[in-house]
Amino acid sequence: MPADPMCEVGQRIAAARRARRMTQDELARAAFVSLSMLRKIEQGSRLPSDDTLDAIAAALGTDPSRLLTGHTRVDHRVRDALPSISAAVAAYDIPDDGPTRPLAELRSDVAAATSWRLAAQYVQITRQLPALLGELARAFHASRGAERAELASLLVAAYRSADAVAYKYGASDLSARLIELMRWAVPEADSPLLEATVSYVRTETFFSARAHAPGLRALEQAVDTAPAPSDTATIAARGALHMRAAVIAGRAGNAEAADIHLDEARTLGDRVQEGIYQGTAFGPHSVRIHEVSVAVSLGSDHVHRAVDVAKEWKPAEPLPAERRSGFYIELARAQLWAGMADDSFESL
Secondary structure (H helix, E strand, C coil): CCCCHHHHHHHHHHHHHHHCCCCHHHHHHHHCCCHHHHHHHHHCCCCCCHHHHHHHHHHHCCCHHHHCCCCHHHHHHHHHHHHHHHHHHHCCCCCCCCCCCCHHHHHHHHHHHHHHHHCCCHHHHHHHHHHHHHHHHHHHHCCCHHHHHHHHHHHHHHHHHHHHHHHHCCCHHHHHHHHHHHHHHHHHHCCHHHHHHHHHHHHHHHHHHCCHHHHHHHHHHHHHHCCCCCCHHHHHHHHHHHHHHHHHHHHCCCHHHHHHHHHHHHHHHCCCCCEEECCEEECHHHHHHHHHHHHHHHCHHHHHHHHHHHHHCCCCCCCCHHHHHHHHHHHHHHHHHCCCHHHHHHHC
16 A cells, blocks of 8 residues: 555545545445544544444445555455355355345345446445345255256356456456356256356366367357347347457467457447446447457567557546456556556556
8 A cells, every 4th residue: 555545545535425426424424434534544544343344335336446546455355255255165065054035135246246346346346246146046945947047147247247356356266166167057047048048157167278179160150059139138148259269369370260250249349339238348348358359469569559449549437347347457558568668657
């Protein structure tokens, strides 16, 4: 953290509060902290505890990491929570006894976890997911019929949110295990669109193993079996697969395949509005972000493509933080290769 972390954190909280047009009193009430404490925090005379920081971040609709100037504190919290996710995953087929809430409540909690994933709010995920995974497993194994299919879909979405944390924080084995559980649950959901989503996420395993050629084959098989692009949902599902295939083709050094898949993704992206489909952001803007990623994946000889895109376009605020951050990370790499060190640091 910086030399004066109390002032830095207080300034960030105050700036975020003002950006949301909240008074100190409104934020204090929303976060369930005293007004005097909030004033001291914003003035820099008091450093919030983890619980207080979490409450303030939740009231502001952001992740605690956005209110800190260094990530060490948040990183430790996320990594310390990973064993709890591992324990929940290990008992996927033998969940402990306990109550399960109505399906509507489970559905709401999974939707919240998906929102946190898209917003890169990983602390929130690690706080809520271990218990939710256990509860979903209990409900799933006790269910039948249509309810069982929906619970399978909810399990897939919850596993995906947990996987986002594991993958981003370098827990490759846990990430691979979560993806295998997604593949285990998805047949019960009986949803071709969800199967396409799982194939999209599975690519992380190939990225981690640097098995780019097999990953490309897996995605191309998924494209072949995905539903025909006849409506918005099916267009988005197939387009997301092409988008992902373009990136892994680039990492495999297959420029021809990368261009083919990127062209297909672009054509499909132009047919839908930018949005979230089956938990995946897709549309013209997402394709453009992946165009930068493909250029970087192909190596330093192609960085001009990434830099050229960035000269004309930047991802707007409505895009999920997970997408926007990916754009700037890839752009920074391209700028560094192009000898644009200052621009690279600015992107980061």
